[in-house]
Amino acid sequence: MIRLNEKEEKRFSELAEEIISHPDYQKMKKLIAHGRITVYQHSLDVARFCFRCNSRMHMGIDERELVTGALLHDFYLYDWHDASIRVPLFKMHGYTHPFTACKNASERFDIDARVRNVIKSHMWPLTLRSLPSNKAAWLVCMGDKIVATKEVFER
Secondary structure, eight states: OOOOOHHHHHHHHHHHHHHHTSHHHHGGGGSEEETTEEHHHHHHHHHHHHHHHHHHTTOOOOHHHHHHHHHHTTTTOSOTTOTTOOOOGGGSHHHHHHHHHHHHHHHHSOOOHHHHHHHHTTTTTSSTTOOOOSHHHHHHHHHHHHHHHHHHHTO
């Protein structure tokens, strides 16, 4: 788990509460992301990591945009490990889940084009057609890879 100091945790919780309390977001606690880490925990860790980087490195990224995009970057709501789902290479989970997550997030939360870009571009360069177009999107793209790598090697 990514740790924040007391002040950061208070602000992070204020920004995250509406999303993490949503019943559909809670469903992510039953889905595995990497190893034994749930999609819920992975998304919280990416959001905390990005929030901490922004805060401590004085990056000047809008906190709400950053936390919202980071929390919702993997809001795809299905088990991607299901072996019965067979699809061609470019329709596999890694290539498509950002778009599914964005669709799901747009249907359940009031998100703008900048947050949609954070969600859709977090797998760049795998998703060539969705390049990060703002600082929040770049940070979530990098933060997701750092956190996921840590999760994979901590199995």
